[in-house]
Amino acid sequence: MTRLKFALGAAAALLLAGAAAGAEVKFAYVGEISGSLAVSGGNFRDGVILAVEEINAKGGILKQKIALTQYDTQTNPGVARAQMQKALDGEPYAVFGPIFSGNVKVTMQMMQQAEVPHFIGGEAAELVTLGDPYLFRTSFGQQIGMPKIANYIRDELKAKTLALIWVNNDFGKGGRDKLMKELAARNIKVVADVSTESGQVDFAADVVKLKAANADVVFVYSNEEECARIMREARKQGLKGPFVGDTTLLSQKTIELAGDAANGVQGHVGLSADAPIPAVADFKARFQKRFNYIPDHNGLKGYSGVYAVKYVTEKLGKFDRKALAKMMHGLTITPKEEPGILIETSWDNTGEIDRISFLAEVINGQQKITKTLPKLGK
Amino acid sequence: MLADILQLFVAGLATGAIYALVAIGFTLLWQTSQTINFAQGEFVMLPAFFVLIAMGFFKLPFWAAVLAGGAVSVLLLGYLFKKLMVDPMIRHGVLPLVIATIGLAILMKESVREFYGADAWPFPPLAAATNVTVFGVSFAVQSLVVLVISIAAVAALQLFLNGTRTGRCMQATAQNPTVARLLGIPVERMILYTFLINAALVVLASILITPIYLAKFTNGELLGLYAFIAAIIGGFNQIRGAIAGGLLLGVVDNFTAVYISSQYRMAVPLVFLIVIILFRPQGLLGRVEERTV
Numbered sequence: 001m002t003r004l005k006f007a008l009g010a011a012a013a014l015l016l017a018g019a020a021a022g023a024e025v026k027f028a029y030v031g032e033i034s035g036s037l038a039v040s041g042g043n044f045r046d047g048v049i050l051a052v053e054e055i056n057a058k059g060g061i062l063k064q065k066i067a068l069t070q071y072d073t074q075t076n077p078g079v080a081r082a083q084m085q086k087a088l089d090g091e092p093y094a095v096f097g098p099i100f101s102g103n104v105k106v107t108m109q110m111m112q113q114a115e116v117p118h119f120i121g122g123e124a125a126e127l128v129t130l131g132d133p134y135l136f137r138t139s140f141g142q143q144i145g146m147p148k149i150a151n152y153i154r155d156e157l158k159a160k161t162l163a164l165i166w167v168n169n170d171f172g173k174g175g176r177d178k179l180m181k182e183l184a185a186r187n188i189k190v191v192a193d194v195s196t197e198s199g200q201v202d203f204a205a206d207v208v209k210l211k212a213a214n215a216d217v218v219f220v221y222s223n224e225e226e227c228a229r230i231m232r233e234a235r236k237q238g239l240k241g242p243f244v245g246d247t248t249l250l251s252q253k254t255i256e257l258a259g260d261a262a263n264g265v266q267g268h269v270g271l272s273a274d275a276p277i278p279a280v281a282d283f284k285a286r287f288q289k290r291f292n293y294i295p296d297h298n299g300l301k302g303y304s305g306v307y308a309v310k311y312v313t314e315k316l317g318k319f320d321r322k323a324l325a326k327m328m329h330g331l332t333i334t335p336k337e338e339p340g341i342l343i344e345t346s347w348d349n350t351g352e353i354d355r356i357s358f359l360a361e362v363i364n365g366q367q368k369i370t371k372t373l374p375k376l377g378k
Numbered sequence: 379m380l381a382d383i384l385q386l387f388v389a390g391l392a393t394g395a396i397y398a399l400v401a402i403g404f405t406l407l408w409q410t411s412q413t414i415n416f417a418q419g420e421f422v423m424l425p426a427f428f429v430l431i432a433m434g435f436f437k438l439p440f441w442a443a444v445l446a447g448g449a450v451s452v453l454l455l456g457y458l459f460k461k462l463m464v465d466p467m468i469r470h471g472v473l474p475l476v477i478a479t480i481g482l483a484i485l486m487k488e489s490v491r492e493f494y495g496a497d498a499w500p501f502p503p504l505a506a507a508t509n510v511t512v513f514g515v516s517f518a519v520q521s522l523v524v525l526v527i528s529i530a531a532v533a534a535l536q537l538f539l540n541g542t543r544t545g546r547c548m549q550a551t552a553q554n555p556t557v558a559r560l561l562g563i564p565v566e567r568m569i570l571y572t573f574l575i576n577a578a579l580v581v582l583a584s585i586l587i588t589p590i591y592l593a594k595f596t597n598g599e600l601l602g603l604y605a606f607i608a609a610i611i612g613g614f615n616q617i618r619g620a621i622a623g624g625l626l627l628g629v630v631d632n633f634t635a636v637y638i639s640s641q642y643r644m645a646v647p648l649v650f651l652i653v654i655i656l657f658r659p660q661g662l663l664g665r666v667e668e669r670t671v
Contacts, residue, residue: 038496
């Protein structure tokens with residue numbers, strides 16, 4: 001009798017465990033946890049984790065808890081492909097990342113073939129032009145951000161010449177090409193075009209080149225760590241600026257690494273944890289409490305991406321990857337409909353994103369938003 | 379144009395001086411104990427994290443943290459490295475030790491990543507980010523400070539090696555340990571001193587380079603490679619060779635980035651290395667070593 005009771009108990013436990021396992025929906029983070037983009041990838045991943053924990057605490061999506069698995073691309077395209085395959089073998093409902101545009105590029109075909117929606121952090125302009133119906137951005141592509149920056153350089157800074165320093169990877173090259181085009185259209189002459197390497201640590205020679213150009217504006221376009229090193233070297237050598245850049249130059253991590261050297265830097269930010277929006281301020285506080293550091297824009301990207309999936313899935317009333325991707329195209333989510341989205345966000349038919357953006361300046365080690373720019377669609 | 383060249387030259391000398399400090403360590407260990415330490419780059423990476431730990435966890439002010447981090451580094455990277463890794467391995471030959479140091483480099487790197495994360499961390503500079511103008515050319519004070527401290531350290535080392543009894547005993551040990559032992563020189567102790575000096579040099583290099591590189595677990599990869607190449611270019615068996623190799627590499631690297639191509643700057647030291655190995659294997663200032671079989 002005791003044996004029978006034990007057997008029945010064990011069988012019940014197994015059934016319960018099976019049911020619990022079945023009540024999970026799989027999400028995967030495939031991104032940069034180590035390597036030269038670990039800072040960006042780490043922020044994005046932690047944003048994803050925070051959103052997943054919050055959603056799970058409230059019962060999950062359609063009563064299913066999210067099981068998040070992490071895969072480290074090591075900021076290496078070869079590793080990224082292997083890790084993405086590993087993630088796909090687990091049949092995730094949605095994938096978040098990579099952040100490094102080069103890694104997005106080498107893995108997007110796999111995602112398309114597997115028909116898994118993926119919410120990327122990559123900002124290279126060409127990513128949404130390659131015809132992947134399962135790809136969705138979590139922040140602006142360069143074709144959205146660069147015209148706004150070029151206008152700012154012409155209208156606010158009244159610059160006629162510009163010295164450009166950029167990182168020679170998919171992100172940097174895409175941004176550089178787009179910026180060059182926008183500057184040419186506004187008759188702003190590029191007097192120095194300095195290419196640097198991802199992960200580069202010594203910028204002494206590059207800053208000498210920038211100094212020699214004696215431009216009205218110095219434009220810094222690189223990843224966070226390199227931006228910080230460039231700014232430190234620029235201040236060390238007495239390069240005056242003004243220094244202008246996009247989101248990475250003004251990100252919290254760049255400011256933290258560059259210290260005083262970041263003061264005075266100005267530019268355009270697509271997303272900012274310092275945005276004058278109460279929901280974003282709340283997010284920043286929750287993130288800081290959970291991870292003990294201040295998030296940058298990548299944290300917001302990962303966080304809002306998860307909530308976009310939640311919103312659409314609940315609208316659909318079922319877990320259907322194809323339907324999710326289809327519904328995302330042409331969709332607008334407002335914070336009223338889904339508070340986790342934080343800022344009203346739209347996706348077009350290519351997966352490109354549109355939302356308000358900001359002009360900002362670093363003052364006393366803090367990013368201060370100086371102006372809010374409207375959505376392009378408005 | 380001339381101003382640019384001078385600025386590049388000084389900036390290159392400053393970086394090269396740090397390569398030289400690390401390269402001197404390579405030559406010292408090789409001369410006294412036939413040790414090639416492929417974890418030398420990671421030896422430079424680690425002290426900066428000890429300093430950050432002293433500042434962050436123990437709330438020590440910067441200079442106290444440097445002293446504490448330096449002391450821990452000298453103990454760990456000098457004394458314990460010799461006792462726990464070099465002494466047991468060297469009796470099996472140079473190659474097993476080389477492989478062991480490659481393993482040590484991986485262990486150190488991954489340990490830092492595990493404990494401190496993969497992010498870069500800011501590190502306080504030794505001088506403010508200001509400039510001085512000399513004859514119309516402005517130089518970064520931080521570069522000049524790095525240069526002056528490095529030159530002072532090398533000069534002090536040379537003075538110690540040539541002007542003190544212990545230093546001369548160390549040189550005798552490096553030249554011929556058997557004869558040195560016959561002359562009553564405590565060879566084992568002299569070898570230990572070179573490991574401690576190497577540890578002190580990497581601590582200094584770490585304090586000088588980390589404000590530029592930022593503290594990151596991967597910092598040793600490039601530094602170790604550059605210092606190793608510098609030591610070979612200058613002459614692996616001569617301290618002055620390591621100094622010359624380091625300075626040359628720093629200057630050439632800067633000029634390549636500006637006047638040739640920043641994309642190929644990493645290739646130039648390797649080209650240098652190949653040319654030296656082909657045409658002057660003992661290095662620019664090294665001496666030919668002959669061995670009988």
